[in-house]
Amino acid sequence: MTIPRTDAAQVIVTANGPYIVTGHVSLALLTIIIDAHGGSEEWARGEALPTKAKYALCRCGHSAHKPFCDGTHAKIDFDGTETASRAPYLEQAQVFDGPVLALLDAEKLCAFARFCDPNGRVWNQAAETDDPQVRAMFLRQVGNCPAGRLVAWDKAAGAPVEPTLPISIGLVEDPAEGCSGPLALQGNIAVIAADGFAYELRNRVTLCRCGESSNKPFCDGTHAAIKFKADYPATEQHMR
Ligand code: FES
Structure with missing residues (x-):
């Protein structure tokens, strides 16, 4: 496929291949920190890894140089077919009033990050x-959901609180x-499908990089079931 020339922050999903990231997007570890009861409490952001303006991230889960792509997807015949709904979020979401x-x-x-569970669960x-007090907890826990699930x-403003x-x-x-x-993906990074479709622009999105999600390109939590492990650190020299 032809990768558009752009400086905008965006991630392009390639057919059965990696994610191509453009627009000088910062890349860093993001670790779930737990509370005394083992509940997900906050995020710890690591130092930014050295990257170029454009880089390729592994999507199949099998690169030897994660998080970057090393071409392994072609050797293992990775099936990266995108199966996720393309409907806008508001059409997909249930409302808990x-x-x-x-x-x-x-x-x-x-994406099974579990920030929804502590303090009586966000649904309650x-x-x-x-x-x-409950409102502050609710906003913090919901805002920490990385997937934007x-x-x-x-209700007064008729708008989301992001x-x-x-x-x-x-x-x-996820050490726990x-x-x-x-x-x-944070901060409204565009996600473009392999066929050129632009997914809805969102502040929080999680993309699968273990290769096993049933809702590609998005994560569906399967990484936890298969105990997916990435190796760090890699550097941009592994860029394709
Ligand atoms: S990273 Fe693949 S399912 Fe979450």
Whole structure:
């Protein structure tokens, strides 16, 4: 395929191949930190890896130089067929209503980061969002969902409440599960399908990099079941 020349931050999904990242997008480890009860509490962002303006990230899960592509996808006949819905998020999401904020939930996008679980679970918190303390917890936990499966909705404003995130790609690490996770795209990075379709622009998106998601190009949490492990650090010399 022809890769468009652009300086915009975007990720192009190539047919049965890697993700091509353009636009000087910062790339760093993004690790789930847990609380005293083992619940996902916050993110720790690592130092940015050295990268060029454009680089190729492994999508099949089998590169020897993860997170970068080394061409292994061709040797293993990787099937990267994109199967995810192309409907806008609001059409995919279920609504869990609350007095001040509602919770929107598109379950198929779950990346199994588990920020939704602590403090009584966000689905229950939504019903108590007239309590400022619960509301703050709810917004923090929902905003930490890397996949954008969960979105807080301000009923008075009629708009989503989104955290401010730097334009970056996080290489998710999940020590509590003993595995590596997806690519966490933050800050409205465009995702372009192999056939040129532009997925809806979103502040939070997780792309599969273990190769096993049933909802490609998005992560569906399978990396945890297969205990996907990435090797670090690699450098841009492994760029194709
Ligand atoms: S990285 Fe999550 S399913 Fe592949």
